[in-house]
Amino acid sequence: MRAVPLLIQPRLLTIKNRWLSGGRNSARECASLILCLLLMCGLYVSTVSGLRDMHRVVRDFPIDPLLPLTMILGTLFGMLFLSASVSALNSFFVAKDLDLLLSSPLSWPRYLFGRTLDVGFSSSWMLVVFAAPLLFAFGSFYGADITFFLLAPFVCVIFFSIAILAGVITALLFGWLIPPQRGREVALVLFVTMVVGAYISLGSSTADGFRPLTTGSPQRIAELSQWARGTWIPTRYCAHGLYKLLHGSTASAVFVTLIHACVAAVLWLFALALSGLCYQRAYSRAQSDKPILRINSRAAHRISKLILPMCDQTRRAIITKEIKLFSRDLSHTIQLGLLLGICFVYLYNFRVLTGPEDASPIVLRWWHAFLMVCNVCLSYLIVTSICSRFVFPSVSLEGQAFWILQSAPLSLEQILRAKCKSWFVPVATMGAVIFMSGAMALNAEEPLLLATFIAGLILCYGLVTLAVGLGAIFSQFDWEHSTQISTNVGSFVFMVVSIIILALDMIPLGMLFGAYIIMPEIAQDSVQVTWIVGLSLTALFVLNWLIARWVLTAGARALIPR
């Protein structure tokens, strides 16, 4: 297994050199590590407190740890599978070091194993940051002994290796079955199929008996999470093993881990056979095929002038370039499809959260305000994940071609602002749809709909500038493949900072929804409504504008050549 450390060595040495390089790099890495540890502590504390609250609120309907464990593990498994698929697609077909590796005397199993480890390494470190404190919180809340803390990480590693291997197999199949020049079209068809399938399946489950959620019926929460109780779900086995470990029984955990190890081994053998059968042909084709669609550069340039008539020449140039680079990159298309799928599921789920049936008017209003705030928070988190995948990497994606902008008569602020403008329109469009759909599903009144719409635009503006600014501060131009950027430390910092900003944004937004919904007498007076909406949104805008201004200045300063 000498090849395994060999293939992982460049990555480990890069990390080591970054730490030891001194100056700004080391300080940045230290700050990121501290932030990471703080987040893990925060997650641990909030999970323990959440479990305590849940047990207090639903003590008449006790929820055993198996259910939340299954749901959490299932969500993390899905996230890891998606992330590993995209990462594997880049790692096996696009990475810059592939020529070097494929021309070296490296045996096939060693190459595949090393590459799979690389995929796992890049796609799962964030999951560790989120999963480890959750797991330890469960352990400490349910009073597990030392065996749990020693064995649970091992059980999880084996379990999540299944997701990574499944992602690698998906990428190999994709590269083999789909000609690269048809990749975008096929990705689109897959996405549409996925949406229609999700709609049909979710629609049928509603018809089968999904009822509106009521505050007076906590057991409905459990009803809604029935999917997690299905014995056919592999996550259930892992959760069961951990559940038994919580109660001091190791036999079940060992048995479950053995099953998972067998599944992983079978997947590994399948990946090995599949790659032996198809990889070299797929890789050769990916390198040699030209796109079928011939590009008419003159017509494309004229269209960009028509679409962006108000932009000045340099700004239009950067915006057009960003759009072209984005739309011609297959991995972006696939990620976009997956994220839109998540948006769809989110919006559909919100439809089932209609108002309580059997509550008093005051509870009803509180419930409504709570759901409105939830809608803004969840929509914000979805837009954050979109930004972390697409907007945050936009500066680093300039890669080795960044010299073109550096040597051009453009200031760094101009470059960053142009990037913000190119991303604001698509993100705000998508964000507005998500924010508004949630609000409409909650039957919000017109002034609240309008306020949600404007608040959504302001939040999207704040998120896009934050992503571009932090993308510049954590810029990394020497990547092997583009997905490395969205899984690096900077992307993690972006998500943490965006959550902190969300907490700040909640002050004016909470005032808005709270005052409007909970105090109905205000809703009757149009002058007061205008004042509340106006003041809250102005406060929200000022807050986001100040953050945007600071982060863009800091980003431009970080890019100044040294």
Next chain:
Amino acid sequence: MITLQNVTKRYGSFVAVNDVSLEIPSGGIFAFLGVNGAGKTTTIRMMTGILRPSSGSIFLGGYNLLTEPLKAKAITGYIPDRPNLYPKLTGREFLYFICDIYRIPAKQAERRIDEVLEEYTLVEWQDELVESYSHGMKQRLATCAALVHDPKVLIVDEPMVGLDPHGARNLKEAFKRYARQGITIFLSTHSLNVAEELADNLAIIQRGSILTTGTLDDIRALTGKQDEGLEHMFLELTATEQAH
């Protein structure tokens, strides 16, 4: 046209370029020679605004690169040693992008793009993605991009790398023509025959410091070898310095 005043670049305790001063007049070709790692590319990256000097000043066309970077960059074209371009743009789209960044009016841009693509035989490839270009074609496209906005100063780093003999010959002829048209060309190379054939003036850099500067005859006088070629003199000068 190009002035470097006591330019120094430090990376921690390592001095990559040490107190370099040069005065290059308008028009003509200035060759910047040195062995690998002498500091040529670092000097060039400072002259194009990609790196910031630790101390000293750089003037391009009378504009201070540190205080008026946009004006200085607007009159400068740069051909890097490694043509890293946007792989997902076509050749023509890339040139449109450059024209827009340099604010060339639309009609002039169309005309200039046609001219440079014709000159560097890329017309057939103009609608293909850059990722499908060979290294030499990328180098030619980078040259097109450096010239499309009619620069007054052209900074070139190892221009012959990756070019076939025809391409290299055409580029050398083109440089002579541009110099006659009044463009100042700063040419960094370690191909001594290229420098000998093209340069009006030259400088040799060694370990970050200028060893000597002047015309070929000045250097002959300095080394006392009136009949020797540049290669012999260069090897002697740099070997002496390395022995120190």
